[in-house]
Amino acid sequence: MSIVETKKLAYEYIRRDAEGNVEGITRAVDDVTMNIHQGEFVAILGANGSGKSTLAKHLNAIFYPTEGSVFVDGKDTKDESKLWDIRRTAGMVFQNPDNQIIGQVVEEDVGFGPENMGVPTKEIWERVEESLRIIDMLPFRKMSPMKLSGGQKQRVSIAGVLAMHPKCIILDEPTAMLDPLGRKEVIRAVTALNQVEKITIILITHYMEEVIGADRVIVMDKGQIVMSGTPKEVFSQIELLKELRLDVPDVTMLAYKLRQSGLPIPRGILTQEELISEIEKLKVAK
Amino acid sequence: MQLIVDHLSLQYNKGLSTEVKALDDVNLVINEGDFIGLLGHTGSGKSTLVQLLTALLEPTSGTIYFEGEDIFDKSYDRRKLRSKVGLVFQYPEHQLFEENVFEDVCFGPRNLGLDRKSVELRAYEALKKVGMPDELFYQSPFDMSGGQKRKAAIAGVLAMKPEILILDEPTAGLDPQGRDEILGLLRKMHDEDGITIILVSHSMEDVANYVNRIVVLDSGKLLYDDKPRAVFANYKKLEEIGLSAPKVTYVMDALRASGIEVPEDIITIDEAAQAIIKALS
């Protein structure tokens, strides 16, 4: 069953110069058709300016399509009467943790969404506790977000979305402002949400290591989808990714270099374990 | 030109229950021609150290000597220091303010009290150096992409003609191409113009590929100060303090564990590829 669906989605905005005169029109998203199924973990990759964030903001009705349409859980995002339903179904986590935490105590922030939805008090408390437990932040519930690390702040943001009981969570470059430990922490939490809670995850990023665990990778360039497939399929095409100003994970790059120097190593190696077993095979063959 | 850090310590909130030793008895000598990677987990004291190096903070004890002079001495001219030791902060948004990029880059040299002609010449050279396309010179810095803003910010400091350039995570938030451009630029400035560079970074891969010396801080203390290979050989300890070695170091380690003879001190992908080919032939 599909949870998020876009049909020939296009988004244009008008560029203006300092005096407010129209300079031109930018088509940030161009003819994007995709279908994301319930329970899937989809990563959207792309260089800065590829349109991936603009696309993400359509998926919970922050932006509306210029052309085409977006359906969330079968509801058209242009239908204003369904707006709050859509935002509840598809929760969104943004890049800068400081600019999305409203409460000054962790638990109050997590409760913000359910409060807006009109959830009864007793249930809000249950939801807050449950969300914080899932995301492993329960011990921090009484703390001020200012005192938390970047990774912890992002987990609070995720808990805040989780408390709205969404079917799908969209994360718009949630790790771009974090250090490596924080990045790992957030990705681990997101992966667990997908595997244990069966929540659909749409992860927007430009860190290659983060998408290895995804079910599907969509690569965007100049507002269009240019590649789509399993991580293995996508990372097999190193030359194409380089052209799109993207990297590949280091292990994949190493395997690629070995292959280039004539060793018979298959394309699309993603993990250390895969690479080592391939090299061991070669050694035995010798 | 030499920068000597001598028993430098800085405590915040001294005497309160929230006392933090941001920097604890650090000794360090920065020589001309160094390309240093400064590593440490968030809160390890690296930002504090770089701010002390430019006299933006005052130490609680210890001091720093630049060209033999104590930079915290009351009579020392700190503006002179800042013209020679440049610091680029992590977010370019914290320094860009003029209507266009060119004017913004002029800000630094103008503060040095130069005449208009040399200010503009320096700004032009700096923007050329960072590879800013001519047609963007008169664009508002606020309309530019993340990578271009970063370049404009670096040019703004470069225009002061520093002998030492310190950059606080200059690649954070950039996409792979933007990252490679900035790092390539730093290498060029180091190799061609002989600028000493201190790169504060979280990315072990960036550091392994570019620097010739690594300084590691942990809880305000200096933990390692050595060649990259030697530092990354301690990857187990690095992990304990929230850092790591480059990914390929782990691959090499696992290969050795399964009986494939590869050297221990490999830190870049190219080295790793060559070592594996050698081990298999």
Added chain:
Amino acid sequence: MIRDITIGQYYQTESVIHRMDPRFKIIATMVFIISIFIFTNPYIYIVASVFLGICIALSRVPFKFMVRGLKSVVMLILLTVIFNMFFIQGEPLFHIWKITISKEGVETAAYMAVRLIILIIGSSIMTLTTTPNQLTDGLESVMKPLKLFRVPVHEIAMMMSIALRFIPILMEETDKIIKAQTARGASFEDKNMIKRVKSLVPVLVPLFVSAFRRASDLAMAMEARCYRGGDGRTKMKPLKYHRVDFVGYVVIIIYFACIIFTGIYAHYLPFGEGL
């Protein structure tokens, strides 16, 4: 220096004051402020200071932490003192150059300084022990009667709470911007006033740009979490008076009675009518 401003910050710990209802804390703070302004004599300030001391002890917020907050308003206090001292006329006490300092001037200045300090510490107890969310809820509830006059009470309360949350963030940001510009050779200590004001431009522009960016990000994040104003909203922590709040009301009434009593009968005590 900028980090030292503690007004509007929440200090997290467990205490009776922390547990009290924000409505009570707001009303009590208002009563307290009124109490130090209705009379002018030293005994009032003694009673008020003792009461304040007890509150500080109960709040378990380190006194040092509060005093640090005071540092940031030292200038304001000094200014008040100087104005009062120089411009209030009366019985001449002594002369400095051409200015006459009067007895009344010194007296008023001293009273004003004490009042301001008590006022600031008193209200910072409220903000230090109440989370902005509680404060918002409290204000919203206390101001509810104003809704009849079409005052957007919920919106005002929400705006205040968000402002409070972003003050420390923007302070930190200001600090960073000043440092970034100082590293580029900027100086903020010019003797010339015009140059000094001009030197603030490189700080203010990035600060405003960033504040607007944060505001727009935050608005988007709030909308994404289904925020649509006060209607139909439920509360995670609805305000409910507990026994401790009723005790609080009794205590504050007794305190106020003490003040009135001291104010009326103070002139029987030495210095009761002023120093």
